[in-house]
Amino acid sequence: MNVFKFGGASVKDADGIRNVAEILRMQPQGGRVVIISAMGKTTNALEAVVRAYADQQPYQELLQAIVENHLQVAAELFTETDHPLFAEIQKFFDEVIFFLERNKSPDYNFIYDQVVSSGEWASSKILSAYLNSIGFKVNWSDVRDYIKTDNTYREANVNWAETESRIQKLDRNTCYITQGFIGSDANNYTVTLGREGSDYSAAIFAYCLGADSMTIWKDVPGVMTGDPRKFKDMELLTHISYEEAIEMAYYGASVIHPKTLQPLQQKNIPFFVRSFVKPEEAGTRVGSGGDPVLKESFILKENQHFLRIATRDFSFIAEEHMSLIFSLLAKYKIKISLMQNSAISLDLCVEDLYGHTADFARDLEQGFEIQVTDGVSLFTIRNANLEQSNQYYLHRNVLLEQISRKTVQVVIK
Known part of the structure; x- marks a missing residue:
């Protein structure tokens, strides 16, 4: 079984959703778990909603703009206006509004997790509905039923024993679409795993499944010798060791989330970083060994x-x-x-x-x-x-x- 993770840039609009569907079609068939981040800059927009709410400022228009963006993407994918996806999206964000109107908790981090997590829910619903509509059979799953944590809101700690027990019940011949970044505590309240935590979500599934491999799809060719948006003439690292990748993540390399690598290393699960823009290219392989000539x-x-x-x-x-x-x-x-x-x-x-x-x-x-x-x-x-x-x-x-x-x-x- 393989684990794939697609970040926000890959599903930012209808064309992105179609491209992800095509990438999944290109991959060898079989069981897989596909982790989806929130669309584009949705997480940032939802954080603005939470800040406005906490400051007792109007937040409704900010939230409505997010709803309309998701409905617009759905409209570009589905011509039939009565498709149940539209009602699902509206109903879910109505529940977010209901939460904010009824909430009595003063805990900013708790409020943050209940609201900001909605981006992953919506994007994964849209992708799942689209894949099924084109004949690519998938099961949408709520990740909160699988990743169980403590109640450290905004940076929850995984309960590995319970999480592994739940994830191992997945059917290894099915393709699942689920959410990154989030989980749930013992009382089933939503928690988040830390900013940019969707990579970590993928690693949790890969570890618990003993996956054959894990692939993160990004808007860069792979792991580079530096962020090409900040440095000139950077090179692709085609094969690096777990140890080197962990060091790079520790020092702040944005292409790899710091918590992602250790669960993979423990079970020697190969980890690939590939481009959703050029999916035919091999990208970077992170695993045992690696290039003995370490580049600056x-x-x-x-x-x-x-x-x-x-x-x-x-x-x-x-x-x-x-x-x-x-x-x-x-x-x-x-x-x-x-x-x-x-x-x-x-x-x-x-x-x-x-x-x-x-x-x-x-x-x-x-x-x-x-x-x-x-x-x-x-x-x-x-x-x-x-x-x-x-x-x-x-x-x-x-x-x-x-x-x-x-x-x-x-x-x-």
């Missing part, structure tokens, strides 16, 4: 924050200071991208998905001097040519530089 690769993580923390009394940064700082980082779900400490200061480059950097700084102000620089980028060169690496950031404002045997990391403003 470039990774840019944007929208980071640089924190310089020092004790007010000029005492050394000791274990008790580090303990307090790390406990606050965990409290606010702020992730460290790079860290460097001296005797009396600690420099951190962090990723703050939930907007808590100011809260973190305020909590530290009593005992520490803290300088915050927002809007920085972390530039990483893997397998670096150390003699020439500084040419890439020679004329930038460098806040922090860290060099190891084969990796250069620089925080730049």
